[in-house]
Amino acid sequence: MTARFLLPAILLLALSGTVQIRAAVFREFYVSPAGDDANPGTKTRPFQTLTHARDTIRTLNHDANGDIIVNLRGGNYPVTAPMEFTAADSGHNGFKIIYRAYKKEIPIISGGVVVTNWTLDRGGIYKATLNWDGKLRSLYVNGARTAMTQKEFTGHGAWGEFTVTGNEPWAETSGKTLDGIRFNSAEVPALINPSDVELLQHRVWNYLVLCARDVTVEGSNAVVKLQQPYGAIAATMAW
Numbered sequence: 001m002t003a004r005f006l007l008p009a010i011l012l013l014a015l016s017g018t019v020q021i022r023a024a025v026f027r028e029f030y031v032s033p034a035g036d037d038a039n040p041g042t043k044t045r046p047f048q049t050l051t052h053a054r055d056t057i058r059t060l061n062h063d064a065n066g067d068i069i070v071n072l073r074g075g076n077y078p079v080t081a082p083m084e085f086t087a088a089d090s091g092h093n094g095f096k097i098i099y100r101a102y103k104k105e106i107p108i109i110s111g112g113v114v115v116t117n118w119t120l121d122r123g124g125i126y127k128a129t130l131n132w133d134g135k136l137r138s139l140y141v142n143g144a145r146t147a148m149t150q151k152e153f154t155g156h157g158a159w160g161e162f163t164v165t166g167n168e169p170w171a172e173t174s175g176k177t178l179d180g181i182r183f184n185s186a187e188v189p190a191l192i193n194p195s196d197v198e199l200l201q202h203r204v205w206n207y208l209v210l211c212a213r214d215v216t217v218e219g220s221n222a223v224v225k226l227q228q229p230y231g232a233i234a235a236t237m238a239w
Contacts, residue, residue, distance in 0.1 A: 024066030026095065029053050030102070033075035046073065050083055050099075050109070057097060058088050067096045074105030112140065125149055135196070156182040159223045162232050170233050177235040180225040181210075188222040191215045199224060208234040
């Protein structure tokens, strides 16, 4: 009687310790900054861009009988627009599409632009020419985020009014709020690039980011006019 029960138990233990079920791999691709999208995407001849790997997989996905794996080699992958994935990029037939770093290498997908030819402007402030039409919000030096040029000024009250009806999709309240902020014109002059200027207004628990649309001088006042409705959203923001 004892043998009849022990034998199946021993067999089950042996099987559970040795059998490993692994998902089948249908195709495996490689991408490298040093590759070429004209390559077949193999380990020795990798693609260069993620978008090409994605588009290639779309042509194979429906016929997959295993997982599709994309190995990203280490290095920088510059992008000029967001990379979009849709339902066409999901796995089919119960299998997965996997994007992963190759072994312990570190791939970096970045929309950043390299800024070179820095020169000393004054004090600890450096400057460089950047051919860029969009707003610059973040600057990194050797991988660490750094502060862009800034200085503290005391505001001298609100300028103008901006009316919020309360029907706007972004509005939390209705009423009138400021359309600009007055400063001492001896400290804040009229600027040639007002749309690049941001005002950080410190609160108790946070600070508001107010973007400028124009800076004009009215007597002893430099009026920083706010971009709207962003200024109204920030000024009426509830706790």
